[in-house]
Every structure is written in C-alpha cells, then in structure tokens.
Amino acid sequence: MDDEREIAGGPEGPEPDDHALMERIRAGDERAFRTLVERYQRPLLNFFARMGASNHDDDLAQDTFVRLWKYRMKYQPTAKFTTFLYTLARHAWLDHVRRQGRFADFTARYAEETPSSTDGGMRALRKGMDIQAALDALPVRQREVLVLAVHQGQTYEEISRELSIPVGTVKSRVFNALSALKERFREKT
Amino acid sequence: MKRPDEFKRFLEENPDRVRTDPDGRGLFADVVRRLRSLPEPAAREDFAARVMERILREEAEAEAARKRRPMRWAVRIAAAAAVAVLCAAGWRAWFGPAAPPFAAEMARNAAACEFILAEQSPDGAWRAAVPAQDGALSAIALMALVRHDPDPLHGPHADAVRGGMDHLVALQSRPQGAGDSGTRLGRSSRYLVAMALRTGAALPGAPTGWRAAAGRASQDAPPPAEAARLNRLLAHSGTMPETWKQAGGPVLAASLALLRPRTL
Numbered sequence: 542m543d544d545e546r547e548i549a550g551g552p553e554g555p556e557p558d559d560h561a562l563m564e565r566i567r568a569g570d571e572r573a574f575r576t577l578v579e580r581y582q583r584p585l586l587n588f589f590a591r592m593g594a595s596n597h598d599d600d601l602a603q604d605t606f607v608r609l610w611k612y613r614m615k616y617q618p619t620a621k622f623t624t625f626l627y628t629l630a631r632h633a634w635l636d637h638v639r640r641q642g643r644f645a646d647f648t649a650r651y652a653e654e655t656p657s658s659t660d661g662g663m664r665a666l667r668k669g670m671d672i673q674a675a676l677d678a679l680p681v682r683q684r685e686v687l688v689l690a691v692h693q694g695q696t697y698e699e700i701s702r703e704l705s706i707p708v709g710t711v712k713s714r715v716f717n718a719l720s721a722l723k724e725r726f727r728e729k730t
Numbered sequence: 731m732k733r734p735d736e737f738k739r740f741l742e743e744n745p746d747r748v749r750t751d752p753d754g755r756g757l758f759a760d761v762v763r764r765l766r767s768l769p770e771p772a773a774r775e776d777f778a779a780r781v782m783e784r785i786l787r788e789e790a791e792a793e794a795a796r797k798r799r800p801m802r803w804a805v806r807i808a809a810a811a812a813v814a815v816l817c818a819a820g821w822r823a824w825f826g827p828a829a830p831p832f833a834a835e836m837a838r839n840a841a842a843c844e845f846i847l848a849e850q851s852p853d854g855a856w857r858a859a860v861p862a863q864d865g866a867l868s869a870i871a872l873m874a875l876v877r878h879d880p881d882p883l884h885g886p887h888a889d890a891v892r893g894g895m896d897h898l899v900a901l902q903s904r905p906q907g908a909g910d911s912g913t914r915l916g917r918s919s920r921y922l923v924a925m926a927l928r929t930g931a932a933l934p935g936a937p938t939g940w941r942a943a944a945g946r947a948s949q950d951a952p953p954p955a956e957a958a959r960l961n962r963l964l965a966h967s968g969t970m971p972e973t974w975k976q977a978g979g980p981v982l983a984a985s986l987a988l989l990r991p992r993t994l
Contacts, residue, residue, distance in 0.1 A: 571782065578778040586771040599774055606781045607788065672764055690748045691765050697746060715748060716740050719758040720733070726761060 559622030566613050578606050581623075584693060585630055591688040592634055593677045604633040621699055627689060628703050675725045683718035686711050842984040843878055846871050847890050849981045854893030855901075860977040865901050866919040867978050867985075868894055869926035870964070874988035876929055883935055895930040898923050899943045920950040921960055964989055 557576075565573035585605055589598035608629045616625055676684060689695045689703070690711075697715075701708045740757050748762055756762075774780075850871070851857055858867040872894035879887040902923065924947035930936060931944035951957065963970050964986065975982060 575778040575782065578781055579773075582777050583770060583773050586774070590771050591768070595771070598771060599777075602777075603781050603784055607785055610785050672768055676765070687765075691762055692768075694747070697744075712741060712744070713737070715744075716737050719740075719748075719761050720736070722761045722765070723758060726764065 560618040563613065563616050563618065563622060566610070567616065574606075574610060577609075581626060585626075587692055588627070588630055588688060589634060591673075591676060591692050592684065593673075594634060594637060597637060601630070601633050601637055604636075605630045608633060620702060623693070623695065624699050624702050627693065627695070631685065631703065675722055679718050679721060683714050683721070686714045687718040690715050839878055839988060842988050843875065843887065845984050846875060846981055846988075847887070850890050850893065854890075854895075854897035856894075856981050858977045858982075859979055862916065863919065863974070863977040865898070866916075866922045867982055868897060868901075869919075869922040870978070870985045870989070871981055872898065872926045873929050874985040876933070878988055883933055891930065895927070895940055898926055898930075899939060902927065902943055902947060917952055917956070918960060920947075921952045921957065923947065924950040 557573075559577065559580075562573045562577045566577065582602060585602040586598045589595070589601045594601055605626070609626065612629070616622075676687070679687065686700055686704070689700045690697070695703070697708050697711045700711045704711070736757060743756055748758070846856070849856055854868075855864055856868045856871045858864050872891065875887040875890055875894070876882045879885040879891070882888065882891045924944075927940065927944040927947045931941040952960070963974075970986070978985075
C-alpha cells in the first residue's frame with residue numbers, strides 16, 4: 542500500500558508527473574509503468590480510433606506501450622512526454638498501415654498535399670456519411686495533425702516536433718483539414 | 731478567393747492550438763465541436779496487465795533468440811570450414827601432383843627393381859619376346875637400375891649393373907651389332923644400347939672398357955629428330971608403340987615406370 546501511495550502520490554499528494562514516472566520506468570519500475578499505461582490508455586485508444594484503426598486500436602495501443610518499455614532508455618525529458626509517446630504511437634500506426642497492405646493507398650493519399658488535392662479530398666468527403674467517415678476521407682497528412690490537435694490537445698509546437706515539420710506547415714494542414722470538414726458539413730446540412 | 735484571408739484570421743485566432751470556443755467563436759468552432767463529439771473508446775479491462783504480459787513474452791522470445799544465435803554462428807563457421815576443406819581438396823585433386831603419395835611410390839619402385847633384378851639372365855641380359863629387342867630391353871632395364879641406386883657400382887644393384895654393362899659391351903663388339911640370336915640390331919636398339927653404355931661409363935669408377943665402348947657408341951647416334959622421338963618414348967611410356975610393349979613385356983613396363991620423371 543505504501544508503494545502504491547508512493548507511485549500515485551498518496552491520497553493527498555499530487556499525481557506524479559510523466560517525467561517522474563519515466564525516471565522510475567528507466568530504472569525498471571513496473572508499477573510506474575502500469576500507472577503510465579492506465580493514464581494514457583484512453584487517449585491512445587482514441588488516437589488510433591480517430592486515425593481509422595478502431596478495429597485494431599487495442600493492439601496498436603498495446604504495441605505503443607511495448608515500444609515505450611523497449612525504448613525507455615532513449616527517453617530524454619527535454620520535451621513533453623506526450624511528444625515521445627505519440628511519436629511511438631504514430632510509428633505503430635504506420636507499421637499497422639503497411640501490414641494491412643494499404644501502403645499503396647496510404648502513399649497515394651500522402652502525396653496529396655497541393656491545393657488541388659484538397660478538391661480530391663472534397664470529392665472523397667462527399668461519400669462520407671458521418672463525422673468519422675469524413676475524418677477518414679481526409680488526406681492522411683491532414684488527418685494526423687487534426688487528430689493530434691483536436692483530439693489529443695497537442696499544441697502546434699508539439700505536433701511540429703513529433704512530425705518533424707515546420708509549425709507553419711502544421712497550421713496550414715489543420716486549416717485545410719478544417720476547411721474540408723466545414724465544407725462537408727455545410728453540404729450535409 | 732477568401733481562403734488567404736480566412737487562413738490569416740485562423741492563424742490570429744489560433745496562435746498555439748485549435749480553440750474549442752464553447753461560445754461558438756472562431757472560424758471552425760462548429761467543426762471542432764462536432765469532431766470532439768465523437769465518443770471516446772472506453773478503457774479496457776486488464777489493459778495494463780495484458781501489456782505487461784506481452785512485454786514479458788516478447789522479452790523471453792528475444793532472450794531465446796539471443797541464446798540460439800551462438801549456435802547459428804557455430805553452424806555457419808563449421809559450414810565455412812567444410813567448404814574450405816572441400817575447395818582445398820578439389821584444388822589439390824585438380825591442380826596438384828598426379829603422382830601417388832611418396833610412401834606408395836617408394837614401395838612400387840622397390841618392387842619394380844626387385845622384379846627387374848629377378849628377370850636378369852645369367853649372362854647379364856634381359857630377354858625380350860622378340861630376340862631382336864634383347865639389346866634395347868637390356869639397355870632400358872640397365873638405365874632403370876642405375877637410376878634407382880645411389881651408388882650403382884657398389885650398391886644393391888651393383889652386380890646387375892656390372893653384368894648388364896658387360897653384356898652390352900659384348901653385344902656392341904659383335905659383327906654389325908647383331909643380337910644374341912644373330913639378328914641384326916635395329917637403329918633404335920643401337921641408340922638405346924649407346925645411351926646405356928654412356929650412362930654406365932659416366933659412373934664414378936667405371937672400368938676403362940666401358941668408357942671405350944661408350945666412345946665407340948657415339949657413332950650409333952641417330953639423327954636428332956629420331957633421338958628426340960626415342961627420348962620422348964622413354965619419358966612417356968603411354969606413347970610407346972604396342973609392338974614394343976608386347977616385345978618388352980613386364981620388364982619393359984617396370985623399367986619405363988622407373989625411368990618416368992620422378993617425384994622422389
């Protein structure tokens with residue numbers, strides 16, 4: 542019980558922050574790892590569901606935490622923990638896409654980055670019947686920044702670090718994604 | 731046309747993150763609200779336990795693979811060594827000396843010498859199936875014995891060498907070089923006899939009569955082309971005419987084997 546209170550910060554104590562937990566995990570503390578898993582289980586499941594992998598969200602979330610344990614010694618507390626975590630999650634999702642044999646479709650969508658591609662995205666959006674379908678129909682590059690910004694509450698700066706792209710690119714992708722969705726919803730109403 | 735202005739306004743309203751604007755402010759407030767209305771997946775039971783179970787399983791598998799790795803390397807090294815040995819054996823078989831191992835060759839040479847010694851006639855000659863070839867066969871057998879005795883006039887072959895040389899000297903002194911049976915020696919036979927006389931005369935301590943006979947034999951030298959042909963036949967017995975082989979019999983075969991370019 543004492544150990545549990547120590548990990549959880551105790552009934553009155555503050556919750557240990559992510560960096561503190563990661564320090565314990567680096568030392569091989571499994572209880573600290575379990576605490577972190579419980580803390581980020583739902584955000585990760587939500588991330589994978591919004592990325593269109595709702596049927597595999599449990600596996601992918603597990604895969605992300607397995608990677609977190611495997612690469613725990615490489616973690617550097619210079620950036621926000623979620624930046625590290627979502628980088629691992631994104632890699633797990635990309636591997637999943639490749640395994641699913643949809644890499645050709647993925648790369649084709651990934652290439653859609655010019656303004657005209659937004660029109661292509663618009664055509665695809667018209668086929669969607671609900672919000673998730675509209676989200677799934679977005680180009681992958683737009684979808685991932687939108688999911689990270691809207692559903693995971695990440696700042697543009699954090700997304701920029703995770704994806705290794707300029708902040709301005711993050712903003713333009715979010716803008717284009719929201720414009721496409723707004724158009725889609727206007728058509729529907 | 732409105733897109734640049736909208737984007738500019740979007741950047742002004744969203745300096746750091748997409749705002750949720752509960753009061754509906756913002757260019758995309760409605761879109762963001764709709765997106766956030768999507769239900770979040772529920773937390774899964776025993777999720778952390780399943781993650782830990784998977785980690786332990788994968789670590790165990792990785793450890794097992796790590797333990798198997800030295801064995802794989804041992805197999806690879808053994809396979810590489812086997813390939814190297816096979817290559818070396820192949821190289822030796824293909825490019826190496828055709829002669830048998832030394833021990834076997836020594837035993838075979840000793841047996842050939844014993845056989846030639848045993849086949850010598852009391853008068854020092856070696857008899858061929860064709861009498862006209864007696865002189866040639868005696869010359870070849872004599873040269874073989876000389877070659878395989880370190881001291882031919884005092885060693886194990888000394889008696890046979892002396893007897894053979896005396897026979898050839900006597901043969902040379904007969905009218906027109908006729909053989910024992912009275913058959914005239916052919917040109918090739920005379921050349922072979924001359925070669926044997928010169929070989930014996932060159933030995934240290936050779937009798938004066940042998941050297942004199944060798945001097946006389948120089949007139950029996952055939953033309954250079956013929957001499958080269960005979961030399962080739964002696965060095966490469968496989969090219970010897972079949973009639974010669976039949977006439978010389980086993981003594982000729984043993985003698986030619988001893989005269990072959992040797993590896994010892």
